[in-house]
Amino acid sequence: MYKLRFFYLFLIFLPVKVFCQKNYIAGTLPQINVNFGVAKNFKLNTKLESRQIFSERNLEELRSNKVRYERTDLALVLTRKLSVNNTIGGGYLIRLEDHELAHRFIQQFNYVRNLEMITMAHRIVTDETFRKSEPASYRLRYRLGIEKALNGRQIDPKEMYLKFNNEYLGILSDRSADLEIRGLFALGYNATDDRKIELGVEYRVNEFNQPVRAQQFWATLGVFLSI
Amino acid sequence: MVRLNCFFLVAFAFLHVISASPCAAQQKYEREYSIKPSAVPVKAAEFVNTIFKGAKIHWYGEESLKSTTIEAKLKSSGKSYSIEFDESGKIQDVEILSSFKSIPAKTRDIMRENLDKEFKKFKVDKTQIQWTASESALKKALLSDSVPASIRIRYEVIVKATKSKLSNYYEVLFEDNGTIVSIHEIVQRNSNNLIY
Numbered sequence: 001m002y003k004l005r006f007f008y009l010f011l012i013f014l015p016v017k018v019f020c021q022k023n024y025i026a027g028t029l030p031q032i033n034v035n036f037g038v039a040k041n042f043k044l045n046t047k048l049e050s051r052q053i054f055s056e057r058n059l060e061e062l063r064s065n066k067v068r069y070e071r072t073d074l075a076l077v078l079t080r081k082l083s084v085n086n087t088i089g090g091g092y093l094i095r096l097e098d099h100e101l102a103h104r105f106i107q108q109f110n111y112v113r114n115l116e117m118i119t120m121a122h123r124i125v126t127d128e129t130f131r132k133s134e135p136a137s138y139r140l141r142y143r144l145g146i147e148k149a150l151n152g153r154q155i156d157p158k159e160m161y162l163k164f165n166n167e168y169l170g171i172l173s174d175r176s177a178d179l180e181i182r183g184l185f186a187l188g189y190n191a192t193d194d195r196k197i198e199l200g201v202e203y204r205v206n207e208f209n210q211p212v213r214a215q216q217f218w219a220t221l222g223v224f225l226s227i
Numbered sequence: 228m229v230r231l232n233c234f235f236l237v238a239f240a241f242l243h244v245i246s247a248s249p250c251a252a253q254q255k256y257e258r259e260y261s262i263k264p265s266a267v268p269v270k271a272a273e274f275v276n277t278i279f280k281g282a283k284i285h286w287y288g289e290e291s292l293k294s295t296t297i298e299a300k301l302k303s304s305g306k307s308y309s310i311e312f313d314e315s316g317k318i319q320d321v322e323i324l325s326s327f328k329s330i331p332a333k334t335r336d337i338m339r340e341n342l343d344k345e346f347k348k349f350k351v352d353k354t355q356i357q358w359t360a361s362e363s364a365l366k367k368a369l370l371s372d373s374v375p376a377s378i379r380i381r382y383e384v385i386v387k388a389t390k391s392k393l394s395n396y397y398e399v400l401f402e403d404n405g406t407i408v409s410i411h412e413i414v415q416r417n418s419n420n421l422i423y
Binding site: 077083152163193224 | 258259260261287387393394395396415416417418419420421422423
């Protein structure tokens with residue numbers, strides 16, 4: 001249970017850390033993922049995700065604790081199983097933000113391996129985002145994901161687990177390059193192998209090319225269903 | 228704004244309705260969990276503790292439709308052991324993590340030939356030597372680190388192999404002469420939450 005104690009301590013001290021920052025946003029990031037088997041070895045993932053901001057501060061501005069809705073994403077990714085460990089996929093995301101739509105094309109490759117005590121996943125994604133008011137943005141992403149059962153070696157139905165994600169994003173937009181680093185720590189419940197729910201905290205930092213980095217703190221809720 | 232948000236929600240729901248197709252899920256009732264040393268059958272705990280003094284032992288229970296088994300996992304003298312017991316604490320077998328190369332060359336060649344017949348291609352991922360015998364014979368073998376004739380040796384090998392088009396992991400059990408006893412496909416867990 002010491003793992004859970006660490007998780008609770010982390011949740012208690014996180015707000016203290018958040019409100020000391022000069023350039024940040026903090027809020028909630030709920031998402032629902034639904035997967036369908038569309039043909040042999042093919043799966044369609046649909047994801048609906050939105051962001052609500054509860055606290056924010058930009059440089060030279062006072063902190064604002066007004067709750068505001070920021071954006072909603074709807075993504076469709078079709079993946080094909082290449083082998084027992086590998087999948088390849090491509091998809092499209094449409095985003096609604098500030099009364100404007102953004103369009104993103106996604107290409108991804110995954111390697112997932114069940115080890116003795118943990119499951120490890122590597123994900124490589126490239127995506128291209130287009131919107132009317134801003135230059136196109138191109139990203140190369142790598143994510144390492146690890147999950148571990150809280151009881152025993154494998155995550156069985158009606159069992160809880162811990163998940164950790166660490167992602168690095170190289171961003172190119174308007175001839176300017178930036179890096180974003182993300183870290184997620186979540187507590188999950190595997191109701192059945194096809195129904196999971198995860199509650200966690202995610203930290204993101206970017207604008208490494210600026211004097212002050214932009215930071216994001218999110219309380220995440222993820223629902224994963226397979227039909 | 229509200230209209231566009233509604234559009235996203237309706238689109239999401241609509242996609243699910245049109246895409247949903249009945250899909251037979253493979254259900255296998257098997258549950259594995261940690262056990263506190265105090266909850267382990269006395270007979271099993273005694274067997275392990277008398278042989279592996281001072282070793283850190285992890286105890287697991289495994290429930291399937293057929294039975295419940297208790298497993299002790301530990302490392303001792305550089306070797307990794309899995310010792311399986313039934314619910315009453317009666318020993319079932321001892322498995323020792325090994326390498327495919329450590330199997331006698333003649334047996335290994337027969338195993339390869341048999342795997343070639345079963346699969347288009349394969350790669351050995353994990354090898355365990357399995358000992359089955361009476362409690363006293365296993366105790367003697369573990370304490371002396373030698374294998375008396377009363378012990379039945381088998382090899383449990385995990386292979387990443389291709390049968391038709393797609394590769395999968397299989398657990399293949401061999402006799403000590405290299406003939407196949409059984410092949411079980413290892414069902415992979417759903418990892419959508421790590422992919423998307």
